[in-house]
Amino acid sequence: MSVITWKYASPQYFYPLAGKMIPWFSVLALLFGAAGLWLGFFVAPTDAQQGEGYRIIFIHVGASWMSMFIYLTMAFWAGIGLSFNTRMSSMMATALAPTGAMFAFLSLWTGALWGKPMWGTWWVWDARLTSELILLFLYLGFIALQAAIDEPRRADKAGAILALVGVVNVPIIYFSVKWWNTLHQGASVSLTQAPSMAKTMLLGMLMMALCLWMYTLAVALMRVRVIMLERERHSEWVAQLPEVQP
Amino acid sequence: MMNAFGVLSAVVRRDLLVALRRKSEVLTSLFFFVIVASLFPLGIGSEMDLLRKIAPGVLWVAALLAAMLSLNRLFANDYADGTLEQMALSPVPLGLLVTGKILAHWFVAGLPLVLIAPMLGLQYDLSPRALMVLVISLLLGTPLLSLIGAIGAALTLGVRGGGVLVSLLTLPLYIPALIFGAGAVEADISGLGAAGHLSLLAALLTLAVFFAPWATTAALKIALE
Amino acid sequence: MTWNSPAEFFAMGGYAFYVWGSFGVTALALLIEPLLLKKRRSEVLQSLRRELFAKGKSR
Numbered sequence: 001m002s003v004i005t006w007k008y009a010s011p012q013y014f015y016p017l018a019g020k021m022i023p024w025f026s027v028l029a030l031l032f033g034a035a036g037l038w039l040g041f042f043v044a045p046t047d048a049q050q051g052e053g054y055r056i057i058f059i060h061v062g063a064s065w066m067s068m069f070i071y072l073t074m075a076f077w078a079g080i081g082l083s084f085n086t087r088m089s090s091m092m093a094t095a096l097a098p099t100g101a102m103f104a105f106l107s108l109w110t111g112a113l114w115g116k117p118m119w120g121t122w123w124v125w126d127a128r129l130t131s132e133l134i135l136l137f138l139y140l141g142f143i144a145l146q147a148a149i150d151e152p153r154r155a156d157k158a159g160a161i162l163a164l165v166g167v168v169n170v171p172i173i174y175f176s177v178k179w180w181n182t183l184h185q186g187a188s189v190s191l192t193q194a195p196s197m198a199k200t201m202l203l204g205m206l207m208m209a210l211c212l213w214m215y216t217l218a219v220a221l222m223r224v225r226v227i228m229l230e231r232e233r234h235s236e237w238v239a240q241l242p243e244v245q246p
Numbered sequence: 247m248m249n250a251f252g253v254l255s256a257v258v259r260r261d262l263l264v265a266l267r268r269k270s271e272v273l274t275s276l277f278f279f280v281i282v283a284s285l286f287p288l289g290i291g292s293e294m295d296l297l298r299k300i301a302p303g304v305l306w307v308a309a310l311l312a313a314m315l316s317l318n319r320l321f322a323n324d325y326a327d328g329t330l331e332q333m334a335l336s337p338v339p340l341g342l343l344v345t346g347k348i349l350a351h352w353f354v355a356g357l358p359l360v361l362i363a364p365m366l367g368l369q370y371d372l373s374p375r376a377l378m379v380l381v382i383s384l385l386l387g388t389p390l391l392s393l394i395g396a397i398g399a400a401l402t403l404g405v406r407g408g409g410v411l412v413s414l415l416t417l418p419l420y421i422p423a424l425i426f427g428a429g430a431v432e433a434d435i436s437g438l439g440a441a442g443h444l445s446l447l448a449a450l451l452t453l454a455v456f457f458a459p460w461a462t463t464a465a466l467k468i469a470l471e
Numbered sequence: 472m473t474w475n476s477p478a479e480f481f482a483m484g485g486y487a488f489y490v491w492g493s494f495g496v497t498a499l500a501l502l503i504e505p506l507l508l509k510k511r512r513s514e515v516l517q518s519l520r521r522e523l524f525a526k527g528k529s530r
Contacts, residue, residue, distance in 0.1 A: 042474070052484035056493045063497065102500055110493040117489050137418040144414055148405045157468045158401050162415060165397055165461055169419050172450070176422035179446075180429060215501060222508045229515045239523055243516055246524035 009088050011228045012237040018221040025221070029214035036207030044200045053117045057201070060110040062209035063103045064128075066216060067135060070100035074142075075167040078160035090156035091231070093163065094146060095224035099216050101139035107132050127181040131174045138166045152231050253338050257346025258353070264323075265354045271319060276358045279312035283366040294371050301370035302380070302431035308366075309359050309384060310420055313391040316355040317412050320347065320399040321466065334470050341463045348396045348459060356388030372435070379434040379444075386447045387427040393451075393458035394419050400465035422450060 040058035047054040074096040081090030111129055112122045123129065142162055149155035232238050265272050286304045287297055324330040324347075333343050363384050367377045398416035402408035430443035474480040483490040 041480070046484065051486060053486035053489055055483070055486075055490050059493055059497050099504065102504060106497050106500060109496055113489045113493045117486055134418050134421060137414070141411075141415045141418065144411055145401060145405075148402070148407055148411055150406075154468055154471065158465065161397070161461055161465050161468070162401055165419065168457070169422075172422050173418070176425045176446075180425045219504055219508065222505065222512070226508060226512045226515055229512070229519065233515075233519055233522070238519065244519040244523055246520045246527065 009086055011088055011091070011232055012235075014088055015225060015228055015237075015241075018225050022218050022221050025214045025218035029211050029218060032207050032211035032214060036204050036209075036211050039200055039204035039207055044204050045198060050118060053114070056110050056114040058204050058208045060107060060114060061205050062212045063110060064107040064132060065209055066212045067100055067103040067107050067132065069213075070096050070103060070216060071135060071139070071163075071170070072167065074100060075160075075163040078156070078163040082157055082160035082164075087153075087156075087231075090153075090160065091224050091227045092220070093159065094156070095220045095227055096216075097139055097143050097146070098223070099219050101136060101143060103212070103216075104132060104136040104139055108136065125181065127174070127178040130177045130181070131170075134173055134177070135170070138170070142166070250342055253342050254346045254349070257343050258350045261347055261350030262353060265350070271316070272354050272358075275312045275316045275355050276362065278315055279308050279359050280362065280366065282308040282311065284369065287369065297370045298372065298435065301367065301372055301376075302428040302435070305363060305366060305370070305380065306383075306387075306424055306428040306431075309363070309388065310391060310417075310424055312359055313355055313388060314395060314413055314416060314420075316351070317395040317399045317416065318409055320351050320396055321403055322399075322408075325403050325469070330466065331470055334467065340466065341459050344396070344400075344463050344466065345459045348392050348462070351396070352389050352392040356384075356392055360384040360388055372431075376431055376435050379440045380431045382444060383427040383430040383440070383447060386444065386451055387423050390423045390447070390451045390454050391420060393454040394423070396462040397458055397465060400462045400469060403466070403469040423447070426450065 036058060040055055044055070044058075046052055074093045077089040077096070078093035080086060081088075081093060108129065111132070115124060115129075116122050142159055145162055146155040146159045149158060229238060238244065283305055286300070286308075290296065290300070321330060324333070334340050336343075360381060363380055364377045367380050372380065395412075395416050398412045398419075401415060402412045405411060426443045426447040430440040430447065433443055434440040481487060481491075
């Protein structure tokens with residue numbers, strides 16, 4: 001078992017494996033997406049309070065979950081890369097960051113479009129929205145730091161430290177923003193008072209979240225393959241790939 | 247070999263001496279703090295009620311930006327002339343030296359802000375009690391800013407566009423300090439009592455004292471590789 | 472079934488702008504990201520092919 005795992009921890013073996021996995025994850029993403037959209041638009045009933053506007057939830061919740069989950073995964077791989085000096089895991093962390101930032105942005109975007117008809121403003125300084133904004137800043141910091149360092153291994157390690165410091169800080173930030181929010185806003189607006197959710201709604205949300213998860217896996221593997229090619233361009237295994245034969 | 251305290255005080259003394267030689271740099275962040283805090287009433291208007299209300303936030307944001315301005319100097323000069331590399335090679339643990347440098351940074355960039363803050367608070371018509379809470383919150387908060395900022399400064403050492411990058415990295419991490427620091431003064435003004443905010447700030451400081459020098463040292467070792 | 476006609480579906484009970492604004496931008500983002508990656512990949516592959524070709528010639 002462990003021999004197999006270690007084998008795939010080297011780019012040379014992981015590259016073709018990732019290539020084989022991408023179509024599977026893409027197909028799964030499409031299937032889950034189709035199921036989620038069908039449930040969300042055609043099966044889930046109209047909400048009593050929010051009318052059809054609540055259907056934004058199907059994309060919003062999934063995007064928010066993914067933005068947080070990807071940050072944790074990214075920090076995990078970055079930490080592994082830092083402590084065991086494995087190139088592959090650091091590359092995985094780098095590959096995840098842009099997708100995570102995109103989901104953080106989408107979560108904010110759909111949140112704003114949801115907030116406008118429901119609360120009358122595009123933006124409220126709600127604890128969750130504010131934390132999501134800060135999460136986006138953390139992603140941007142990670143991406144900017146790695147982009148500014150030319151030497152890949154140094155970029156990996158510096159990014160790892162930043163990601164780990166970020167992971168320690170995310171709960172502290174969330175708690176502090178929540179504390180600040182309760183003092184300033186009272187209970188004016190709250191995302192938590194969701195109407196008693198129908199089973200179909202929950203199922204639709206789950207399907208959409210799974211779709212985004214599979215999408216993330218597919219895209220992250222695509223990006224990590226490109227990063228591998230870029231970084232290891234002078235190695236023997238890249239020269240022997242069938243796709244680069246002149 | 248010197249004991250830990252001896253090393254610490256030697257590093258602090260040395261960094262303070264270097265800072266004294268470059269007075270203009272030290273004064274820049276202090277003036278920045280004063281000017282930013284004085285500009286706000288000009289932009290917002292001289293209504294005392296409003297000023298009293300925004301004072302905690304404005305003063306704290308100004309202090310935060312002023313502390314950030316000086317972060318680049320924390321390691322950059324020593325990195326450029328090779329001193330940092332010698333420090334890493336010396337038998338003394340680098341973490342200790344780093345702690346000393348952060349402490350010195352606070353003496354130069356943090357403490358002056360704490361001392362001048364009451365004067366700026368007067369511009370915003372804060373009560374003596376609120377002024378005292380402001381000073382205490384800054385006294386607990388500015389070391390926290392130096393500690394967290396050191397991580398960002400170490401990560402961006404010798405990196406392209408490090409000056410702008412350091413603000414992008416550290417500002418999100420400063421948010422809890424800002425919330426509890428400004429919140430303490432605000433809570434005191436509104437009569438809620440600042441004790442809760444201040445103890446949380448102290449807890450954050452304790453956490454940072456243990457972890458920040460360690461993370462900074464790791465980041466410096468990467469930069470020196 | 473919630474909807475009686477396609478027009479009603481697209482109107483989303485008056486929330487069309489918000490609902491389709493959310494889903495549209497998300498769909499766009501999820502489409503553009505893989506396309507950009509495909510482009511980046513083909514650029515890398517092309518430069519690699521050119522490099523190997525040049526090497527092969529000099530050999």
